[in-house]
Amino acid sequence: xxxxxxxxxxxxALHKAYGATPALDGASLAIRAGEVVAVMGPSGSGKSTxxxxxxxIVRPDAxxxxxxxxxxxxxxxxxxxxxxxxxxxxxxxFGQLVPELxxxxxxxxxxxxxxxxxxxxxxxxAEWLARLEVTDVAGQRPGGVSGGQGxxxxxxxALVTAPRVIFADEPTGALDSLNGxxxxxxxxxxxxxxxxxxxxxTHEPRVAAYADREIVVRDGRTRETVLADR
Amino acid sequence: MSIGQTFLGLLEASPRHGYELKRxxxxxxxxxxxxxxxxVYSTLARLLKSGLVSVDGVEPxxxxxxxxxxxxxxxxxxxxxxLAQPEKPDAYLQNTLYxxxxxxxxxxxxxxxxxxxxxxxxxxLMRTLTRRxxxxxxxxxxxxxxxxxxxxxxxxxxxLTAARLDQLATTLASTTPAPQAGPAxxQAGPAxxxxxPPAAQAGTAARRGGSTGREVxx
Numbered sequence: 001x002x003x004x005x006x007x008x009x010x011x012x013a014l015h016k017a018y019g020a021t022p023a024l025d026g027a028s029l030a031i032r033a034g035e036v037v038a039v040m041g042p043s044g045s046g047k048s049t050x051x052x053x054x055x056x057i058v059r060p061d062a063x064x065x066x067x068x069x070x071x072x073x074x075x076x077x078x079x080x081x082x083x084x085x086x087x088x089x090x091x092x093x094f095g096q097l098v099p100e101l102x103x104x105x106x107x108x109x110x111x112x113x114x115x116x117x118x119x120x121x122x123x124x125x126a127e128w129l130a131r132l133e134v135t136d137v138a139g140q141r142p143g144g145v146s147g148g149q150g151x152x153x154x155x156x157x158a159l160v161t162a163p164r165v166i167f168a169d170e171p172t173g174a175l176d177s178l179n180g181x182x183x184x185x186x187x188x189x190x191x192x193x194x195x196x197x198x199x200x201x202t203h204e205p206r207v208a209a210y211a212d213r214e215i216v217v218r219d220g221r222t223r224e225t226v227l228a229d230r
Numbered sequence: 231m232s233i234g235q236t237f238l239g240l241l242e243a244s245p246r247h248g249y250e251l252k253r254x255x256x257x258x259x260x261x262x263x264x265x266x267x268x269x270v271y272s273t274l275a276r277l278l279k280s281g282l283v284s285v286d287g288v289e290p291x292x293x294x295x296x297x298x299x300x301x302x303x304x305x306x307x308x309x310x311x312x313l314a315q316p317e318k319p320d321a322y323l324q325n326t327l328y329x330x331x332x333x334x335x336x337x338x339x340x341x342x343x344x345x346x347x348x349x350x351x352x353x354x355l356m357r358t359l360t361r362r363x364x365x366x367x368x369x370x371x372x373x374x375x376x377x378x379x380x381x382x383x384x385x386x387x388x389x390l391t392a393a394r395l396d397q398l399a400t401t402l403a404s405t406t407p408a409p410q411a412g413p414a415x416x417q418a419g420p421a422x423x424x425x426x427p428p429a430a431q432a433g434t435a436a437r438r439g440g441s442t443g444r445e446v447x448x
Contacts, residue, residue: 042393185364205385206378209356216346218392225350 007066008033008197009165014053014063016046016220017225023049024060025220033164036188036198038208041217048169051201055088055167056080067165080152085114089158089166089196091187093173095150097142103153104138123126128156131188148179155187159194166191169201177206184210231275235263235312238282238305242258245286245300248274261373309397327384331391335399345392352381354389 001099007030023046031037041047052058053065056072072080087092089110097106099189107125112118122143127134132152135146144151149192151171158166172180188210191198200211208214234341236259237251246254248270256264277283282305289296302308327348334341363374391398 042389085244138397189364203355205353206360208353209360209378211357216349216352218342223346225346 010066014060027222034195036211038211038214045217046220047217087161091168091171093170095154098212107156132156151183166198312405
């Protein structure tokens with residue numbers, strides 16, 4: 001396998017249980033750079049646990065997560081946190097924006113945490129708000145904007161650090177069809193332009209249709225159906 | 231989709247020549263499958279015969295057909311009735327998939343595979359439509375959305391069915407008629423089939439009956 005074919009991020013035979021309840025039972029997948037992959041499956045199938053393991057938020061009980069040449073599952077916590085801040089971006093179902101900060105400050109926050117000076121961080125944040133078509137909410141706090149606008153701000157925040165991988169967990173779960181569609185169009189469009197891979201956890205087929213391919217998780221195991229004439 | 235009623239709707243908007251009707255129809259509703267001229271003129275002949283359109287004028291020209299068609303009052307009534315009437319939802323795909331799942335279970339195959347392959351095919355089409363939407367105008371987007379929502383409904387059914395496969399297998403087994411249901415079965419006796427695939431017990435039991443699918447779907 002050449003370097004180009006090496007996956008950017010890979011999970012190999014992941015096992016994870018919460019108490020006596022198994023969440024992952026041998027889940028494996030590989031994601032290439034710049035690829036948008038939908039992880040689908042019914043509620044409780046283990047898809048969110050899989051995302052959390054891939055992102056280094058949860059440590060698997062067994063199996064390995066590899067990001068480029070490094071084994072995430074074996075890294076010390078501080079190193080994993082640094083990797084998450086520098087290389088990964090996150091979008092959750094409910095934006096999880098900091099309520100005390102303005103939308104602009106929310107988007108600038110990851111840059112500020114990485115040591116970027118305020119003026120520069122806010123300049124770049126403003127660019128991303130424009131790219132996500134929500135310039136008009138820059139000065140508002142998250143409590144005062146609509147769900148769709150809040151999610152676009154969250155997408156801008158995920159992209160502002162130019163991450164290599166964006167993890168999106170049900171990013172449109174709290175939105176109506178039209179807003180959900182706009183968020184998906186902007187999220188995948190911006191990620192593709194930036195060359196970032198996207199791991200998109202969703203149970204909605206119309207959302208999954210924005211991905212390049214889908215992986216189905218059922219009972220903690222991954223299944224990928226590759227059709228013959230692809 | 232009814233070509234005749236679509237023509238009537240277009241003619242209600244304004245009188246047109248046959249070739250013009252074809253061009254507008256193909257552009258708006260053709261979806262890559264243009265009408266044949268034969269279809270256009272046979273449809274117009276039918277509408278003319280039933281008094282729904284009339285010839286509004288004939289122009290001299292090189293082509294074989296230079297008639298301009300206009301809608302009649304009866305035609306307008308027909309369009310109004312057609313637009314007010316809901317279309318029958320198409321349930322044939324589900325019927326086919328349902329039959330495949332039941333037959334999969336009855337023959338001891340992995341019915342989840344049937345559903346997985348169908349899901350992958352549905353999602354492949356949904357990806358194509360989503361890309362087409364991104365490149366298209368508002369009309370394209372609305373037409374693609376219609377298809378996407380319908381495909382999504384199919385997928386919900388696939389998911390629900392996948393979650394109920396065990397239940398379905400049990401139901402198939404429990405609703406299987408006893409062997410004496412038919413004269414041939416009575417003669418054959420209650421022996422289990424031999425040499426078949428390693429079917430799940432439910433599937434094997436269900437395979438012994440002939441009318442399982444009918445009973446479950448009733």
